[in-house]
Amino acid sequence: MLIFDHSRRGRTAAAQLPAAGGSLDDLPANLRRKDAPALPEVSELDVVRHYTRLSQKNFSIDTQFYPLGSCTMKYNPRACNSLAMLPQFLARHPASPDETGQGFLASMYELQEMLKDVTGMSGVSMAPMAGAHGEFAGVAMIRAYHDARGDTARREIIVPDAAHGTNPATATMCGYTVREIPTDATGSVDLAALKAAVGPHTAGLMLTNPSTLGVFEKTIADIQKIVHDAGGLLYYDGANLNAILGKVRPGDMGFDVIHMNLHKTFSTPHGGGGPGAGPVGVAERLLPFMPIPLVLNENGFYRLATEADLPQSIGRLSANMGNAGVLMRAYIYARLLGGEGMQRVAEYATLNANYLMVKLREAGFELAYPERRASHEFIVTLKKLKDATGVTAMDFAKRLLDYGYHAPTTYFPLLVPECLLIEPTETESRETLDGFIEAMKTIKHEAETTAELVKGAPYSLPVRRLDDVKAARELDLAYKPAALAP
Amino acid sequence: MPFIPHTEEDVSAMLGAIGAASIEDLFDEIPPALKTGKLKDVPDGLPEMAVARLMQERASRDGFWSSFIGAGVYEHHIPAAIWQITTRGEFYSAYTPYQAEASQGTLQLIYEYQTMMTRLTGLDVSNASLYDGASALAEAVLMAVRSHKTSRRVLIPKTVHPIYRRVVDTTVRNQGIELVELDYDPATGKTLLPNDPGSFAGLAIPQPNFFGVLEDVHALTDWAHDKGALAIALVNPTTLAVLEAPGQWGTKGADIAVGEGQPLGAPMASGGPYFGFMCCRQGFVRQMPGRIVGRTVDLDGKPGFSLTLQAREQHIRRSKATSNICTNQGLVVTAATQYMALLGPQGLAKVASASHANTVALAGRLAAIPGVTRAFASPFFHEVVLKLNDSAKDVLRALRAQGILGGLDISGRYPELGQAILVCATETKTAADLDHYVQQMERILSKRREAPPCAYKS
Numbered sequence: 001m002l003i004f005d006h007s008r009r010g011r012t013a014a015a016q017l018p019a020a021g022g023s024l025d026d027l028p029a030n031l032r033r034k035d036a037p038a039l040p041e042v043s044e045l046d047v048v049r050h051y052t053r054l055s056q057k058n059f060s061i062d063t064q065f066y067p068l069g070s071c072t073m074k075y076n077p078r079a080c081n082s083l084a085m086l087p088q089f090l091a092r093h094p095a096s097p098d099e100t101g102q103g104f105l106a107s108m109y110e111l112q113e114m115l116k117d118v119t120g121m122s123g124v125s126m127a128p129m130a131g132a133h134g135e136f137a138g139v140a141m142i143r144a145y146h147d148a149r150g151d152t153a154r155r156e157i158i159v160p161d162a163a164h165g166t167n168p169a170t171a172t173m174c175g176y177t178v179r180e181i182p183t184d185a186t187g188s189v190d191l192a193a194l195k196a197a198v199g200p201h202t203a204g205l206m207l208t209n210p211s212t213l214g215v216f217e218k219t220i221a222d223i224q225k226i227v228h229d230a231g232g233l234l235y236y237d238g239a240n241l242n243a244i245l246g247k248v249r250p251g252d253m254g255f256d257v258i259h260m261n262l263h264k265t266f267s268t269p270h271g272g273g274g275p276g277a278g279p280v281g282v283a284e285r286l287l288p289f290m291p292i293p294l295v296l297n298e299n300g301f302y303r304l305a306t307e308a309d310l311p312q313s314i315g316r317l318s319a320n321m322g323n324a325g326v327l328m329r330a331y332i333y334a335r336l337l338g339g340e341g342m343q344r345v346a347e348y349a350t351l352n353a354n355y356l357m358v359k360l361r362e363a364g365f366e367l368a369y370p371e372r373r374a375s376h377e378f379i380v381t382l383k384k385l386k387d388a389t390g391v392t393a394m395d396f397a398k399r400l401l402d403y404g405y406h407a408p409t410t411y412f413p414l415l416v417p418e419c420l421l422i423e424p425t426e427t428e429s430r431e432t433l434d435g436f437i438e439a440m441k442t443i444k445h446e447a448e449t450t451a452e453l454v455k456g457a458p459y460s461l462p463v464r465r466l467d468d469v470k471a472a473r474e475l476d477l478a479y480k481p482a483a484l485a486p
Numbered sequence: 487m488p489f490i491p492h493t494e495e496d497v498s499a500m501l502g503a504i505g506a507a508s509i510e511d512l513f514d515e516i517p518p519a520l521k522t523g524k525l526k527d528v529p530d531g532l533p534e535m536a537v538a539r540l541m542q543e544r545a546s547r548d549g550f551w552s553s554f555i556g557a558g559v560y561e562h563h564i565p566a567a568i569w570q571i572t573t574r575g576e577f578y579s580a581y582t583p584y585q586a587e588a589s590q591g592t593l594q595l596i597y598e599y600q601t602m603m604t605r606l607t608g609l610d611v612s613n614a615s616l617y618d619g620a621s622a623l624a625e626a627v628l629m630a631v632r633s634h635k636t637s638r639r640v641l642i643p644k645t646v647h648p649i650y651r652r653v654v655d656t657t658v659r660n661q662g663i664e665l666v667e668l669d670y671d672p673a674t675g676k677t678l679l680p681n682d683p684g685s686f687a688g689l690a691i692p693q694p695n696f697f698g699v700l701e702d703v704h705a706l707t708d709w710a711h712d713k714g715a716l717a718i719a720l721v722n723p724t725t726l727a728v729l730e731a732p733g734q735w736g737t738k739g740a741d742i743a744v745g746e747g748q749p750l751g752a753p754m755a756s757g758g759p760y761f762g763f764m765c766c767r768q769g770f771v772r773q774m775p776g777r778i779v780g781r782t783v784d785l786d787g788k789p790g791f792s793l794t795l796q797a798r799e800q801h802i803r804r805s806k807a808t809s810n811i812c813t814n815q816g817l818v819v820t821a822a823t824q825y826m827a828l829l830g831p832q833g834l835a836k837v838a839s840a841s842h843a844n845t846v847a848l849a850g851r852l853a854a855i856p857g858v859t860r861a862f863a864s865p866f867f868h869e870v871v872l873k874l875n876d877s878a879k880d881v882l883r884a885l886r887a888q889g890i891l892g893g894l895d896i897s898g899r900y901p902e903l904g905q906a907i908l909v910c911a912t913e914t915k916t917a918a919d920l921d922h923y924v925q926q927m928e929r930i931l932s933k934r935r936e937a938p939p940c941a942y943k944s
Contacts, residue, residue, distance in 0.1 A: 002594070002597075002598060002601075003598050003823075003827050004598070004601070011830075012830055012832055012833060013565070013828045013829070013830070013833070015565075016563070016565045016828045016829060016833055017829070017832065017833045017836050017837075018563070018833075018836050018837060018840045018913040020836075020840060021835065021836040021839040021840050021843070022839040022840045022841075022842055022843020022844070022846075023839070023843060024728055024839050024842060026846065026865055027700065027729075027842075027865050027867075028700070028865060030704065030730075031693075031700050031703065031729060031730055031865075032728060032729060032730060033726070033727070033728055033729055033730050033731060033734075034730075036727070036831040036832075036835060037602075037605045037606045037726065037727060037731070037831055037834075038605045038831070039602055039605060039606070039826050039827070039829070039830050039831045039834065040602075040826075040827045040830060041830045041831065041832070042827055042828075042830065044565075044567060044828060046827075047567065047824055047827045047828050048567050048571065050827075051571050051595070051820075051823075051824055052571060052574070054590075054591040054592075054594055054595055055571065055574045055576035055577050055591050056576060056591065057589075057590040057591035057594070058576040058577065058580045058588070058589055058590070058591035058592055059580065059585070059588035059589065060575050060576045060577070060578070060579040060580040061575070061579035061580075062575025062576065062578070062579045063575060063576060066581065068581055071581055073579075073581060074489070075489055075579075076578065076579050077489060079534045079537065079538065081573055081578070083537065083538060083541040083542075085569070085753075086541060086542065086545040087545070087550075088545040088546065088548045088549055088550060089545050089548065089755060089756065090753035090754070090755050091550055091551075091553075091561075091753070091754065092548060092551075092754060092755065092756045093551075093553050093555045093559060093561070093754045093756075093891065094559055094754060094755075094756050094757035094758075095555050095557055095559070095894050096551065096553065096555065096756075096891055097882075097886065097891075099886070100548060100549070100551060100886070100891070101548050101756060102547060102548065103543070103544030103545060103546075103547040103548040104544070104548055104756050106544065107541075107544060113527050114525075114527060114528045116527065117525050117526055117527035117528055118525055118528060120522070129617040129618065129621070129758070129759070129815075130617065130811070130812070130813045131812070131813075132800070132810045132811055132812050132813075133617060133621075133811075135810065136657075136810060140656070140659075140660065143660055164800075164801075165799075165800035165801040165802070165803070165804045165807065166800050166801075166810045166812060168800075168804040168805035169800035169803070169804060169805060169807040169809070169810035170810040171805065172805045172806070172807075172810075173657075173660075173661070173809070173810050174660045175660035175661050175662065176660075178804075178805040215515070216515045216516055218515050218516075218517070220517070220520075221517065244516075246522060246525060247513055247516070247521065247522055248516055248520045248521060248522055249520075249522050252520050252522065253520060263813075267489075269578045269579050269817065270579065270580060270581045270582070270813075270816075271577070271578060271580070271815075271816045271817030271818075271820070272577055272580045272581070272582070272583065272589070272592035272595075272816035272817060272820065273581070273582035273583065273592070273614070273777060273813050273814050273816035274582075274615075274759075274761075274813035274814045274815045274816045274817065274818075275617075275758070275759035275761075275813070275815045275816070275817060275818060276813050291656070314656055315652055315653070315655060315656030315659075316620075316649060316652045316653050316656055317621065317653060317656060317657075318617060318618050318620055318621060318653060318757070318758070319558055319559075319618055319619055319620035319647065319649050319650060319653065319746065319757075320559065320618070320649075320756075320757030320758060320760075321756060321757035321758070322757065322758060323617075323757075323758040323759040323815075324755055324756040324757040324758045324759075325753075325755045325756075325758055325759050326758070326759055332537060332541065334528070335529070335531070335532055335537045335540070336488050336489075336531055336532065336533075336534065336537055337488055337489075337531050338528060338529060338530040338531025338532065339524065339525040339528035339529065339530065339531075340530070340531065341487070341488050341531045342525065342528060343522075343525070344487055344490060347509045347512075348487075348490045348492060348509075350509070350512045350513065351492075351497065351500055351501070351504075351509055351512060352500075354504045354506070354512055355500040355503055355504055358503055358504050358505075359503065372515070373512060373514065373515045397585070398585075398587065401585065401587055401588050406581075406585065406588060407585050407588075412801070426489070426490050427489050427490065427491070428491070429491040429492070429496070430492070430496045430499070430500060456785075458587050458588075461587040461588060461590075462587070462590045462790075463586075463587055463590055463784040463788055463790035464587070464784040464785040464786055464788070465587065465784060465785050466586050466587070466782050466783070466784050466790045466791075466792045467782045467783050467784070467785075468782070468792055468794070470782045470783065471780040471781070471782035471792050471794040472780070472794050472795060472797075474782075475611075475771070475780060475794070475795075476780055476781040476782070477597075477600055477610075477611045477612070477771070477778060477779070477780050477781075477794075478597075478600050478601040478604040478605075478610070478611060478612065479597070479598070479601040479781075
């Protein structure tokens with residue numbers, strides 16, 4: 001049932017309406033609306049009950065194990081939410097003078113400094129509002145850097161084939177062409193291909209490390225040298241920063257620019273698809289190009305930097321200061337964890353991933369890179385199972401939902417057939433992992449004995465498998481009841 | 487260990503299963519020279535009690551203010567129910583709804599949101615949201631250029647928020663797109679159309695504009711269409727309860743409508759998170775960036791919802807995607823959907839008209855004070871530009887000493903206006919709030935006239 005089905009003409013949530021409206025007679029009649037917009041007319045209880053019930057149709061970290069590879073679905077501490085929502089913080093207008101927000105700005109400044117330290121970068125700007133937004137800022141800085149030096153022939157970005165789709169999409173948005181390079185048999189960047197790809201046209205390389213294949217690029221020192229010797233810059237996609245937080249720093253690996261996904265590594269909520277936060281960190285030579293605003297500390301007075309402070313900045317990415325409330329949650333998380341706590345994140349995320357990987361291998365699952373150590377995630381390939389039984393990675397994923405586990409990431413990265421990318425995170429207990437392993441074994445057995453059962457899953461959710469072809473062909477993107485249809 | 491459940495026994499059993507002697511051994515593929523030592527600038531962790539104390543102290547230091555600042559972000563009442571439900575774990579800690587069967591709550595909510603937005607804007611389709619109003623305008627500019635066969639120029643009036651224009655510039659600069667600024671009439675504050683604009687792909691039309699002034703949207707829309715370009719409406723969702731919907735502008739209606747979703751239930755919170763909305767006519771749906779939810783059926787023919795038209799997106803199209811965007815601002819949209827349902831058509835219209843009436847009343851009383859005049863003689867919605875015959879910066883500072891944030895100083899961004907402030911009073915302001923502001927403004931200006939420079943509390 002849609003909220004519109006509860007609507008009755010003349011019904012209101014009366015307590016939410018202002019006591020008095022006002023006259024609009026001074027506004028020109030031709031600029032005023034003739035018919036009121038057909039929003040729902042419902043009571044407050046209708047709204048509370050309807051949306052509470054809708055929430056119950058979701059899987060979430062708070063209700064299920066969510067081993068979604070490359071998404072870092074770890075526990076979002078409740079204190080981060082309640083303290084970021086203290087009423088004074090919520091009431092502050094973003095264009096208020098800096099003098100009225102020293103508590104807020106101090107928190108932002110300290111987060112900026114902590115992010116610099118834990119990534120080994122020289123500067124951090126927290127303006128970008130999501131990972132892809134951070135990527136955009138990072139690549140735009142690479143371009144601004146080359147352009148400022150008059151080095152305008154560099155118009156190509158190199159991206160490994162295992163990269164997230166956002167990497168090539170971002171390079172295009174920055175006016176670059178994209179060159180893909182292959183991965184070798186052990187899951188590492190193919191160095192020979194990289195050497196052949198670089199040249200005077202190379203603006204930079206975008207790299208995720210550990211990669212989306214769940215392994216650390218052991219030859220990072222060589223990669224770094226090849227790209228820098230060719231005059232390119234090195235971009236770190238922070239999608240998998242959780243795997244190395246506090247253990248190795250992108251700055252020490254030679255990266256010039258990075259983005260972080262605070263909704264992964266710093267445990268801010270994913271919120272059903274945002275809001276995220278994608279701060280960027282830069283090495284010294286990119287400092288002048290950072291997006292604004294960032295927070296300056298002038299002898300204990302905190303203020304937002306403007307165009308006047310950074311005249312070479314790539315500019316602004318949002319009307320205000322990025323997703324400030326998300327940054328507050330990340331700051332509170334960082335204070336709860338502290339330095340040692342941050343370093344433990346990578347350790348226990350890696351412990352959980354390697355334990356799960358070993359146990360699944362023992363249970364007969366095939367690993368994509370069996371010779372490699374898992375980082376915080378690893379890949380199982382169901383190619384042989386599919387060939388033998390017809391059960392695909394998608395079927396397997398859907399059946400996991402019936403057992404109360406959110407599915408791992410499926411069909412990504414694209415180069416491993418029938419893959420499940422599994423990331424347990426550090427906040428899950430051994431018992432939870434053991435329960436998941438049992439479910440995986442059970443489904444494997446089902447696939448081998450009653451494949452049709454798995455192919456028809458899920459059975460226990462609010463809906464069964466949906467017709468995506470119909471969704472795309474017969475577009476129904478907004479509710480039009482018969483009475484309103486043309 | 488905060489948020490890590492492992493006991494010592496767990497750790498040794500798990501290491502035993504892996505065949506590793508220590509957790510450190512699990513990092514043996516990382517070159518030893520790269521390993522990080524102790525972090526210098528990250529303090530030791532604190533228990534929740536201590537962090538709560540720290541944050542409460544900082545919040546108290548920032549305090550509460552009587553704010554009359556608008557400029558794209560508006561103080562509206564937010565019903566208590568909204569964020570209590572929005573922060574339920576099932577919404578708060580869910581991922582993007584890729585696994586549709588396990589995400590029907592989020593998906594149905596987005597479908598309802600898309601429906602409400604199409605009804606507010608009078609357009610056919612809506613996406614699931616973008617980052618904020620400024621980035622939504624940037625995406626609309628890109629969309630107009632994709633849709634136009636030849637031109638890569640887009641006209642943006644100076645009456646569009648100055649920072650929005652900066653964000654658009656940052657976003658499209660490297661794609662060979664030219665942004666052309668249009669002047670405004672100094673008497674009315676409305677956009678002036680150039681005689682010879684040349685070929686262009688789109689025209690941005692703000693309603694109300696940055697000055698709070700109502701533009702002649704019908705004429706602007708028809709003019710853009712007449713020149714073979716798209717009309718991009720930049721609108722405030724609250725005002726759409728009572729102002730003409732972009733889909734009805736001019737003869738054919740605007741093609742794309744974008745704007746800042748913050749007024750629909752998002753707290754101001756020093757800048758976010760908010761969300762940008764985007765609606766368009768059916769014919770442009772495949773050019774739209776961002777997530778879109780569609781209604782379909784499951785294997786048993788039962789209605790359900792899923793992400794659709796994903797062939798536009800980066801995870802499928804990679805370098806040929808319409809945008810690199812993946813997430814939207816899902817959680818804020820969750821709040822906005824409930825806000826629109828709770829307010830309904832009557833409530834939203836009442837919020838809009840009360841905000842308008844408060845601003846009209848305040849502007850009238852402030853402009854009656856010697857040294858204060860209205861910058862433009864034309865109808866405005868819930869914001870107004872006032873010129874001062876005194877330093878805007880100093881006057882605002884003196885008001886602040888009385889607990890009042892009296893508006894935004896726009897003298898720097900619009901030097902031709904002289905000393906000017908942009909003032910807004912929403913439905914949250916009472917008669918006593920307006921009285922207090924007017925009295926203080928009167929007192930400060932007369933005192934500064936009599937004894938310049940005035941002493942003020944710092």
